[in-house]
Amino acid sequence: MDQLTINAEPFRSRLFVGTGKFSSPSVMAEAIEASGTEMVTVALRRVDVNNPRDSTLSALDFSKYRLLPNTSGARDAAEAVRLAKMARVATRTNWVKLEVTPDPNYLLPDPVETLKAAEELVAQGFVVLPYINADPILAKRLEEAGCATVMPLAAPIGSNRGLRTRDQIGIIIEQAGIPVVVDAGLGMPSHAAEAIEIGANAVLVNTAIAIAEDPVMMASAFKLAVEAAEKARQAGPGGESRLARASSPLTGFLHEEGAP
């Protein structure tokens, strides 16, 4: 399994972590630390003018993590581009997790607006990591448009339902020339491990960690699961069989003629 590289930048950890929905900044910072991640997503929000010291992320040591601002809230390409540009100034990075989610119930991405925004952002010098439905053709087009990764969903954001799009993600992986990061819906370590085992290059997890009773512990759990799956792929798995394959040698003497 090759080193993970996105836009020529190496990542030792295949786990990316979102910073939303934590109960406190310090819990968040500890969980991020425990996850071993090297890239965290952030969102943009209006400064509260009456209480301008927003310290949500102040507990994070930004020298240790690449920031990946998202465009959450954008409902079309224009809004996404607008957010991306503000994010670039606010976070001082030209990387952006492109999210265009017009539907409030399932927060699913719009393929057409996402491609349109991706093309524009690439042209403006952004490193674009688009959140998409598990659509192999769209993934290919985004790659051709110059995206740095594709980030197909396992299940709706925050649903914790696991790899419901397994077949389609398998095809995306098979055909991709850029890293495939499974995003959204991974609710348990086994889900993250499964994604890596079938060939995903990385996973992005937020809700499953943030809403656990002990987010720091859960972050550590996802860290281990991702490492487990990575090792499993390196180890060269033996494959499935329909019939049993004995793991003990045959104990022939029991059944010989003359045996009691």
Add this chain to the structure above:
Amino acid sequence: MDQLTINAEPFRSRLFVGTGKFSSPSVMAEAIEASGTEMVTVALRRVDVNNPRDSTLSALDFSKYRLLPNTSGARDAAEAVRLAKMARVATRTNWVKLEVTPDPNYLLPDPVETLKAAEELVAQGFVVLPYINADPILAKRLEEAGCATVMPLAAPIGSNRGLRTRDQIGIIIEQAGIPVVVDAGLGMPSHAAEAIEIGANAVLVNTAIAIAEDPVMMASAFKLAVEAAEKARQAGPGGESRLARASSPLTGFLHEEGAP
């Protein structure tokens, strides 16, 4: 998640490992070491009289692992009891993994003979860990018969097919008063993690590790996956939802009247 205890003996690792099918004794010993296990299964076989120095297991440091001899090859209760008694002398432990598998194709266990053998072995002072189909009532009866665990199968031995009996194992776990060890068929780290996540107390893995191209690496992968799942349970997972749950705050300003 409480400490795992079997027959009043504590185990820090929830991963048990089988020692069959490794390509060499040294690879096996290294893989066992890498797995972090504290209990390994072994089988009985005739000594080769013409070449009596069987060194298969000589590479293992028995002071570090509890031996769990199995009765593989037994096709009925009598054979299983016979093997268990020989195993007790050969391995100097009264623990036994009870396997009664009359069918050579799928190596599935016989519920009636397994219960019969379990009752007899318990009466003879054995600590009995029976390999069973994922049958909640049988599991309960084996518990009542004094078994130390039940070991329901995920899929046929060596098939690497994963947790195909998930619903039934869930019921076994819900009703069990003794540890539930998922045995057979766990082919990838995500499978082992899933078993622990749904509440299994431990897992037993052999084929998936032994037939990997790099068994030592695969052993390490399973170790991490089991620890991941254990932590996830301790962390108090947040549960699934049908709809999305936003992980980023709503970025309201985009859609206000007067916004561009």
Add this chain to the structure above:
Amino acid sequence: MDQLTINAEPFRSRLFVGTGKFSSPSVMAEAIEASGTEMVTVALRRVDVNNPRDSTLSALDFSKYRLLPNTSGARDAAEAVRLAKMARVATRTNWVKLEVTPDPNYLLPDPVETLKAAEELVAQGFVVLPYINADPILAKRLEEAGCATVMPLAAPIGSNRGLRTRDQIGIIIEQAGIPVVVDAGLGMPSHAAEAIEIGANAVLVNTAIAIAEDPVMMASAFKLAVEAAEKARQAGPGGESRLARASSPLTGFLHEEGAP
């Protein structure tokens, strides 16, 4: 697909129907009629001495259906045998659906008591159709004990959860020399069809029909689904493939040199 024959008696319909839980005797009778079944299960209950005209089943024309009394309520072999003998007198048939279900939460069958009761009932001249967990070895032993069918469960009785034991039932079917009737848990027509498609000889449905808002309509739905699956097997399905297989001829002219 051969004609279904149980104990040398032919059945044109592969759908058996339970008569419990219907909202009224007439709805039940109509639903049974609509199902096209030729065998219906019944249970035993005390006569209400103060109101002895129990008309629950009076609406059924018994000349059209074989009665299959069950031993529901039995918690061990002795109770099952006792119920079977009473059922034989009450229903004037020596066929019995053997149920031994000690656990009230999931109503799962006891493998050991079921085998014991089966042996005794066969010895007493009963035609025995045992309800069992999806356990291939137990199925084989019941066949050897002289049972007329095995009836493995798809999911707990009345749960409508579908074929959760698919792998194990597949093995039972592969190894069986007697008809395999999938019983319990089939909640929708697609579930029943799936069971027949993978090779089951028949299915037994009660709750899914009885608790539908329109049980007569639902009975008809199951009838059609079972027939559909039967035909599909006769038709020789083409099998799955991983890649696409074009269903339209290639329209080459679009991509020729010189094409617009």
Add this chain to the structure above:
Amino acid sequence: MDQLTINAEPFRSRLFVGTGKFSSPSVMAEAIEASGTEMVTVALRRVDVNNPRDSTLSALDFSKYRLLPNTSGARDAAEAVRLAKMARVATRTNWVKLEVTPDPNYLLPDPVETLKAAEELVAQGFVVLPYINADPILAKRLEEAGCATVMPLAAPIGSNRGLRTRDQIGIIIEQAGIPVVVDAGLGMPSHAAEAIEIGANAVLVNTAIAIAEDPVMMASAFKLAVEAAEKARQAGPGGESRLARASSPLTGFLHEEGAP
């Protein structure tokens, strides 16, 4: 379950059938007849100038079936529009199954080109039924663009793998204001039934019927399965439960004090 209506045209059958890959024109005609369908898809191909009497479809009585020409082979919107216009002349219908499939391995549809072609074809007066990935947002946009249905895929064309996109199709159905026709990958009657049971308005089947050993029998099987599922929805299913729900009354007398 309301009558199925597409573009104000009623359909009694919820099964649409493709005409590709049959072993002979007469087998195809018989299978179509047996399916009970009222709409069949066709493709365009060059006339063989040296053997111009192409009789492939001559066995079909076109007065009985609406023709639905597809744009198979189109790799982008322009090709699809070009094919649609030729198809309109050749088949004398303005209905078109829009397929834009640039990838030859999985024949998956391109979301962006499909939407673009759909918009243009709607503008040109076509009744557009687009084949799409199971993408809820794309489905909604195609509806807004004036498409008559959406046709999300269950699995790759001809793969017979069943409803691998179940979660996503469920969301499409929940949000759709136009009929949802599950297309591609339905390999067995149970797959088609499942699609209708979860709320699809119709299904389109070709390969599973055409490559069966007996396509006429298989067509009949799919017909029954679709009817079964339709009836099941009308019947008001009772829903799943985790625990068992007894289908027989409790036989209390067995366990009373004083009972033998």
Add this chain to the structure above:
Amino acid sequence: MEIKLNGETREVDAETTIARLLEQLGIQPNNLAVEHNGEFLEEDALEHTMVRAGDRLEVVRFVGGG
């Protein structure tokens, strides 16, 4: 005299066969099975088996079940 019928205590005339008792109770004798003091009775035994004080009778019939 008193007997126990389907779990309830009940006063019946002495010296009756089970068949006659069922008739008196309005219970039609078809589709029935009877246990007498825990012993299963074959059908023809109903006519000549006498009910005695303290006897336990179970009378069952088949009903809807799955």
Add this chain to the structure above:
Amino acid sequence: MEIKLNGETREVDAETTIARLLEQLGIQPNNLAVEHNGEFLEEDALEHTMVRAGDRLEVVRFVGGG
């Protein structure tokens, strides 16, 4: 003169309409669609569109498809 018909070079009489050309080739005019030099032809155009040397014609018909 030579034209390209469905990708193959073919010798045809000069000064023919497409409709007549199809007739000569034994291709029945129903259920067809024709492109002429990459331009889609409406059906009634077949009668009055002349084939000229070097023209490209695509003649398609519907067949079995999914």
Add this chain to the structure above:
Amino acid sequence: MEIKLNGETREVDAETTIARLLEQLGIQPNNLAVEHNGEFLEEDALEHTMVRAGDRLEVVRFVGGG
């Protein structure tokens, strides 16, 4: 004079640059991005862009998100 700041009407001194306005409001200028009347401002523009009556300002900062 009145401006609209993050959706709320607010009284501010006339003749101020955006940078100074933020300072007055106690908003630290790092990790921010600003839109001025719907136009995105590059960072260095904050120093020399004047706020005028009726202007709309959006001031955003990054926070936790997934």
Add this chain to the structure above:
Amino acid sequence: MEIKLNGETREVDAETTIARLLEQLGIQPNNLAVEHNGEFLEEDALEHTMVRAGDRLEVVRFVGGG
């Protein structure tokens, strides 16, 4: 004299204990279990159990297994 050892016929000296026989064969006595004519032998019985003509011996050891 002949005995059957692990399924094979083998010539051994008369009047030997099982323990000595194993030693002669180069089989180390640890981690072993022995059946003698189908009867399981406790470990200390190896020293004083004599091998006789026609005896069947099974000598097993534990090996890798799952």
